[in-house]
Amino acid sequence: MKSKLSSKSLAKAGLKLFPLILLLTACNSSVRPSFLKEDITRAVKDICKKEYSLDTVTTLSGNTLWVYLPLENIVSKPDKPEKYTERFLLEDQKNLLEEKVLKVNYSVRPTTEKEKQQEMVLDKSVNEKIFNILQVIRRVLFSMGSPKQDIPQFFCIVTADIRNGFEIKQIFYFADLKKLSYSFISQTEYQHRIIQETAISAEIIGDKTGDHLKYRDITLEEFIADQIQSRIKLKFQKPEVEANADIDKEVLKIVAYTLEAYQFKNFSLLEILNLVTGKKIILNQTAIFADSKK
Structure with missing residues (x-):
């Protein structure tokens, strides 16, 4: 090589x-x-x-x-490259928990579907x-x-x-x-x-x-915030959803699932921001799980 x-x-x-x-x-x-x-x-x-x-x-x-x-x-380079379908373009973002507000930022943009390989x-x-x-x-x-x-x-x-x-x-x-x-x-x-x-x-x-x-001590708050971003990438890079999917709704589902999986409640509000459209959604803990199931 x-x-x-x-x-x-x-x-x-x-x-x-x-x-x-x-x-x-x-x-x-x-x-x-x-x-x-x-x-x-x-x-x-x-x-x-x-x-x-x-x-x-x-x-x-x-x-x-x-x-x-x-x-x-x-x-x-692989002998037999694995093929995959590209439907979305993603940009790396950083989530954080600040003053009891969990801020989730994402940039997921639909694109012309094409076949690619690893x-x-x-x-x-x-x-x-x-x-x-x-x-x-x-x-x-x-x-x-x-x-x-x-x-x-x-x-x-x-x-x-x-x-x-x-x-x-x-x-x-x-x-x-x-x-x-x-x-x-x-x-x-x-x-x-x-x-x-x-x-x-x-x-x-x-x-x-x-x-x-x-080297630093990783916290559960940081881990969960980063995992949400990681799950967003996994869902839209594979991709696991169709090209016409409601991106905001899919992201909310990811957030709700991750929080529930860890029973994480050390926050008061969730703020999700779609950096492509500028749309911002603010929810309390009760509303997060209610809206994600609609």
Whole structure:
């Protein structure tokens, strides 16, 4: 594979990351308590190295465990590119919870329907490495003997292509992993709950220690706001809806479903803004669920 890859191709590569991981993670775990909070980073790093020969950098920031995996040439052109239909054009937006107001911004624009194909995919060997890290994390967290409040609530796996300056970041919620492991949620639902982001930066090139990362403690509020945006992308990029769909209504359904899935009520109002039409809708908690079912 060429060392120089286009930013557009690299940004799309992350779309093929989910299937292998999700297919293999839905299994029960039964282990005796053996790790304390202060052991987590060392345990994950040591097991990854000893059992899978993976060099990782592990950091604990508050209740968030970060695992950095530096590799080279993590994407390639597929032998048989997967085809998909493009019906909408999306622009990345950021949601936030501010002063008890959950603000959801979205830019989804209908476009002439056309058939496209996946240009780049995550290399299978890289996908397996990420899967192994995920299994190690689950093994360590499920076997912690410390109080429940000491177990990290979020963990983030950052897979970096330090040759091409590209990385894929995945954020997981520990409660979701437990629900998947005990079959309380499906593989597909688990996939929709993972936050996946891609980044391209010269700072990533040659960074074997993750110095370019800004480690922080991820909050549930931030996770839910980002998951709503992620679900919007999944619904309209695949796409899961027809070209004549009521975009505002579909977004409201996504918001209501996500809030209900996590029983999240730490807000007073919902403000959704369609950046294409300028239409803004403001609802209280009761109205959110009533309007989404119409």
